[in-house]
Amino acid sequence: MQIWRFYLKKIVVKFGGSNLKTPEDIKNIIKVVKSYNRPLVIVVSAFFGVTNYLIDGISKVQTSINHIDEINSFIKGIKKEAINQHIEKKILQDEVFTKIEERLLELENCLRGIHYIGDVPDFVEDKVLSFGEKLSSLLLTAIFKHNGIDAEERLPEDMGFTTFGTFRNASIDYEVSMEGVNSALKEDKVYIVPGFYGISPKGRITLLGRGGSDYSAASFANLIDAESLDIWKDVDGYLSSDPKLIEKPVKIKNLSYREAAELSYFGAKILHPRTVEPLMKKSIPIRIFNITKENPTLIPLSIISHEEKILDSVIKSVTYSDNFSVLKLNGPGVGNKPGILGRVTTLLDDHDINILSVVTSGTSINIYLEDIDLKEATLLVEKANFHTITNIKPMDDLSIVAIVGEGILQHHGLVYKMLSSMNKEGINAKIISGGASEVAAYVVIETKFRNKTIKVIHDGFFYK
Structure with a gap:
């Protein structure tokens, strides 16, 4: 049983696809979540490679109904491996896998529809591509519970995480979303939420742009007035340049919101370009961590905040x-x-x-x-x-x-x-x-x- 101290605010934590490549990665995530020892809202991406596989699959199923089975087998294989490694009892493994199959059946129905009409309407494409994240949140919730973490899944469509704008690149309507999201995430527990999508006023799934799980996490942090947005990566925070090109880049401890936004805009892959936008007005800091370190701690490698510090050299990256x-x-x-x-x-x-x-x-x-x-x-x-x-x-x-x-x-x-x-x-x-x-x-x-x-x-x- 978890015993948590009282906290006025929750932290929103984001784990991306680079944190979800292997079953071993899930073990690292469990360690990190337990180290917080407090209620969290965790926003997750699809497992590494799943979204790209679905994008490719959407094209192929238009002409080949057999490819639906290939997609099912591919995703089931990834999930079954994780279930078997992190949930010990066979009866519990079967129970979780049944839930995965139920969600996959919904995906299969969407793909069959694409095949029969030979086309991909925008709203169907967005729905199909959201399944990578929805399968992650379902699986991680079950694994967390089995490992002693009081976790519960929350889906954007069930808490009114409402969007406006176009399919594939929608934006969050904070005023409309505020009440439902805060009501759904009010208890002192760990909530697991799929990133990357919200729900339109008409009830249709709308994606938040490629890589939009960062933006999802930032939007949830805005809505619940979080203490911070913690993003776990597989790199050592912000550096003075790409370590693949520069032999000894300088580590950057602190950045302003504007600096982080421009770095994202000009190609730095630490954050999605829209991540900063929901956090600036409320001065919610973004903290960057590296989950691949041997013993990852809760000491951030880089912090993004309202502080606009000018270095002697001026240039940070x-x-x-x-x-x-x-x-x-x-x-x-x-x-x-x-x-x-x-x-x-x-x-x-x-x-x-x-x-x-x-x-x-x-x-x-x-x-x-x-x-x-x-x-x-x-x-x-x-x-x-x-x-x-x-x-x-x-x-x-x-x-x-x-x-x-x-x-x-x-x-x-x-x-x-x-x-x-x-x-x-x-x-x-x-x-x-x-x-x-x-x-x-x-x-x-x-x-x-x-x-x-x-x-x-x-x-x-x-x-x-």
């Missing part, structure tokens, strides 16, 4: 993203003529093309897009035949390299220093931007120069 392209629209005065930018962005938005950023000049509009959208966006603008636009140039095989740190705008010469480091190595910047953000500046380069660019910029700021 050099990050990058390869997943973007630029649609360059040229023409005399195209950046100044009223309505042109609005018409182009409306056109792309109407076709569900996500615009990452826009940079304009007098004769050019540069629209930053994800790689997957560049071809369609180019065709749409060409077909629209905007008379002011005389040249349309799609640019791919590009990377953004960004420097991030509070105080960038107040300390002149940092962008020049970045460009000077690049120039010494003969690296040319296609686009330079400084000033759009108060804590970040970036260059656009050819991807083939990305690693070299990161190294020379990082060395220039951190290895003087």
Whole structure:
């Protein structure tokens, strides 16, 4: 029996797919949860690889009904292995596996519907992809109970975790969700909640964007006014750059909300880009931990908060993203003529093309897009035949390299220093931007120069 001290606020804890690769990982999660020794709200992702398998499966079942059995077998195998390793009594193993099969039957019915109509409606796709998380929460709740943790599963659809917006990329309606979520999570126990999705006002499952379990966890932290959002990863918190590219990156203990948001936007994979948004107004800190350490403790490796600390070097991290392209629209005065930018962005938005950023000049509009959208966006603008636009140039095989740190705008010469480091190595910047953000500046380069660019910029700021 667990004996907990009285706590005014709960902590929201997030375990992602990188924490759920093997049955051994579950043993580590159990240790961590017990070490808190207090009521928690735990938000979980799908087991590693399951969501990608479902995405691939949705495509295949349209033409092959036999692939439904393959999906079932794949998921059952993962869950059965975890059940057998962490639940000892056969009768209890069978009981949990029966519950898994019941939830899988619901998934199977969705997949059969896809096969029979030969299409994937948006609301069906979102429902199918939510099962990775729902199977995780069901399984972990059973395993926690067997290991002496007073745990209970709560599903977003059962507590009114309400969304607005489009399928695949919805947002949480905090005002509507507040009462139901707080009522559902009020007891002093460990609640297990599947991340990645909410429920529309019409009662349909809506995804919160790929990797949206972080955003789910942050939204629950907002709604219950949590003490903190604790995110367990398989890395040592935030670093001054990618350790795969930089031999000895510097550890970053503290970041501001703005710094963390920009690092996520520019490619750092610690947090989903929308994670910071629900926490800033309530000043709820985000604490980052590494579950793969031999004896993980509750001492955070990085803390994200409202504190906007400026380092002597100003720059805290050099990050990058390869997943973007630029649609360059040229023409005399195209950046100044009223309505042109609005018409182009409306056109792309109407076709569900996500615009990452826009940079304009007098004769050019540069629209930053994800790689997957560049071809369609180019065709749409060409077909629209905007008379002011005389040249349309799609640019791919590009990377953004960004420097991030509070105080960038107040300390002149940092962008020049970045460009000077690049120039010494003969690296040319296609686009330079400084000033759009108060804590970040970036260059656009050819991807083939990305690693070299990161190294020379990082060395220039951190290895003087």
